Amino acid sequence: QVQLVESGGGLVQAGGSLRLSCAASGRTFSINVMGWFRQAPGKEREFVAAISWSGGSTYYAEAVKGRFTISRDKAKNTVYLQMNSLKPEDTAVYYCACKPWVTTPYVNDYNYWGQGTQVTVSS
Numbered sequence: 001q002v003q004l005v006e007s008g009g010g011l012v013q014a015g016g017s018l019r020l021s022c023a024a025s026g027r028t029f030s031i032n033v034m035g036w037f038r039q040a041p042g043k044e045r046e047f048v049a050a051i052s053w054s055g056g057s058t059y060y061a062e063a064v065k066g067r068f069t070i071s072r073d074k075a076k077n078t079v080y081l082q083m084n085s086l087k088p089e090d091t092a093v094y095y096c097a098c099k100p101w102v103t104t105p106y107v108n109d110y111n112y113w114g115q116g117t118q119v120t121v122s123s
Helices: none
Strands: 002-007 010-013 016-024 031-041 046-052 058-060 068-073 078-083 091-098 115-120
Touching: 002 091, 016 031, 016 091, 016 115, 031 078, 046 068, 046 078, 058 068
Parallel strands: 010 115
Antiparallel strands: 002 016, 016 078, 031 046, 031 091, 046 058, 068 078, 091 115
């Protein structure tokens, strides 16, 4: 089992920044990829960004490329999502997730999820 706890959400004006954190505990040695997803009201959950836990390769959705940066601190078992130039359409609940298998990071076959953190961007 892996436990994931997100933090860092909140309310910010358009153009502002937030940094989300996700701390992993438990069987963290089994993690291969960690990712961030988001779900806005009335919409399906969508991929935002992911990072290879060992090599650090990063992957982004087109909608956030150039504005968001995913990173990890292996010593702290923590992954971060730095979000800059935020837009009202970024408003959603953001979820951290991880998976042990080597599959395409964009594919939603993640098996452990955090509880989510709300990000609200006002116009």
